[in-house]
Amino acid sequence: MKAWTVLFDIDGTIMTSSHAGTNAMAQTAKELFNVDKIAPLKVHGRCDRGILTDLLNSLGVSYDQHHQEFCRRYYRNLPESLERNEGRLLPGVHALLQRLHATDNVALGLLTGNLKKAAQIKLQYVGVDHFFTFGGYGDHSPDRNVVAAQAVESAKAALQDSFCSKKVWVLGDTPNDIRCARSIEAKVVAVETGGGTSQELRAAKPDLLLPNLENCQVWIDSLSS
Ligand SMILES: [Mg+2]
Known part of the structure; x- marks a missing residue:
């Protein structure tokens, strides 16, 4: 069959996960670009590729240049964010x-x-x-x-x-x-x-x-x- x-x-x-993903992205942006707050991100039903492009654009930095390092740190920050946000x-x-x-x-x-x-x-x-x-x-x-x-x-x-x-x-x-x-x-x-x-x-x-x-x-x- x-x-x-x-x-x-x-x-x-x-x-x-009550925004564990976006919170981990915000923390990553803070570490890499020294920004305290990121612009609100539309996330529901969207792909991370689009969300990350919007985020990096809003910070005035190049996706191509920064996304690998951003993702590396995002993966490191995500487990703690899941814990903090009670995933x-x-x-x-x-x-x-x-x-x-x-x-x-x-x-x-x-x-x-x-x-x-x-x-x-x-x-x-x-x-x-x-x-x-x-x-x-x-x-x-x-x-x-x-x-x-x-x-x-x-x-x-x-x-x-x-x-x-x-x-x-x-x-x-x-x-x-x-x-x-x-x-x-x-x-x-x-x-x-x-x-x-x-x-x-x-x-x-x-x-x-x-x-x-x-x-x-x-x-x-x-x-x-
Ligand atoms: Mg969904």
Whole structure:
């Protein structure tokens, strides 16, 4: 049987960290450029590549010249920021991941705007990194649709003949997650645990809209086909 590919967003879907990422970016900016405060950053549903470009532009410094050193320090600052901001799994996520991981015809991957290394740090922090073996990340493009295409390529490489482009679900918390899922012709579960309001999410027409991932038995059952 062809596998279902289930692609998870991270922030607001798997975990909440009350801006641990942006706080770690602000701390990194302070260390590197001696600025006490950074301009407010739009982060929900966006890719780190775009967020970092905006941040470095707002500081008047070149992305090409500084992003490597910035990221190196950001990765070092992130664990402490997760600790300080009480990063934690959202309701129902651990049980859902365990359940899906144990299901033969389901493969778990990531579709996240996080830089790959930052995604690993965040998932390790909340103890669920081992569930994911492939994914698309926000390192190279500010466009989430590009990340979605990368996630599909990564799933194809991992699953080979078991991959089926018509059997892909995306789980996310913002209208951008829903839009990028449509760009790869995936179905979408939207959850109201992150950056999108119920109204915004409904307007973006997900296949399923849930308050959180605690009670999704009906959806899990649908994956047995
Ligand atoms: Mg999110």
